[in-house]
Each structure stands twice: as structure tokens, then as C-alpha cells.
Amino acid sequence: MHIYLTDGEGREHRLDALEGWRVMEIVRDHGFPIIAECGGACACGTCQVEVDPEWASRLHEPRDDELDMLDQNYGGPWSRLSCQLIFTAKLDGLRLRIADVALKDAA
Numbered sequence: 001m002h003i004y005l006t007d008g009e010g011r012e013h014r015l016d017a018l019e020g021w022r023v024m025e026i027v028r029d030h031g032f033p034i035i036a037e038c039g040g041a042c043a044c045g046t047c048q049v050e051v052d053p054e055w056a057s058r059l060h061e062p063r064d065d066e067l068d069m070l071d072q073n074y075g076g077p078w079s080r081l082s083c084q085l086i087f088t089a090k091l092d093g094l095r096l097r098i099a100d101v102a103l104k105d106a107a
């Protein structure tokens with residue numbers, strides 16, 4: 001199973017994805033410069049990604065604490081916190097982009 005990740009320079013990468021892993025962990029473990037400062041506690045907002053609009057409706061709804069973090073970190077309509085997205089077979093082929101606010105180089 002895979003996700004397709006667009007990096008800060010607009011290049012798309014196909015990443016192996018394991019069921020049960022947070023999308024943030026998949027991105028980080030493949031060596032991409034995502035900040036993810038709090039390690040997945042939904043407390044920093046620096047794991048923000050923009051999900052392909054075609055995939056957005058297939059994700060579970062964000063909880064209130066995720067919405068709060070997105071509000072504080074310039075989230076847009078397709079923004080999610082990648083630490084709150086648990087990868088499942090249903091998400092095989094998910095497309096997303098690392099948000100500028102979550103890129104180490106841009107911070």
C-alpha cells in the first residue's frame with residue numbers, strides 16, 4: 001500500500017505505507033522534512049498536510065482539538081494534521097502535500 005506525497009518543491013513521491021501507522025510517521029520515516037514537533041500529540045500543528053480534495057471526503061472527520069490546531073496554524077479547506085490520520089487499507093493511494101508551515105526548510 002502507498003501514499004503519494006508532494007514535497008516542498010512540488011515533486012511527487014510514492015511512499016510505502018503500513019496499516020496502523022500515522023501518516024505523519026510514514027512521511028517522517030521516509031526522510032521528508034516534516035517538523036511534527038510534538039511527536040503526534042495534536043499539540044503543535046507542525047505536521048500539517050494538504051490532502052488532495054478528491055481524498056478529503058474519504059477521511060474521518062477531524063476532532064475538535066485537530067480543528068483548533070489547524071485554526072492556529074493557517075489551515076485551509078483541505079488541511080489536516082497528518083499525526084491524526086491513521087493509515088488503513090481504505091487510504092491506499094492517498095495523495096497529499098506537506099503544508100508550508102510544516103516544512104523544516106521553510107520554518
Ligand code: FES
Nearest residue numbers: 040042045047083
Ligand atoms: S505532530 Fe504535533 S500536531 Fe501533529
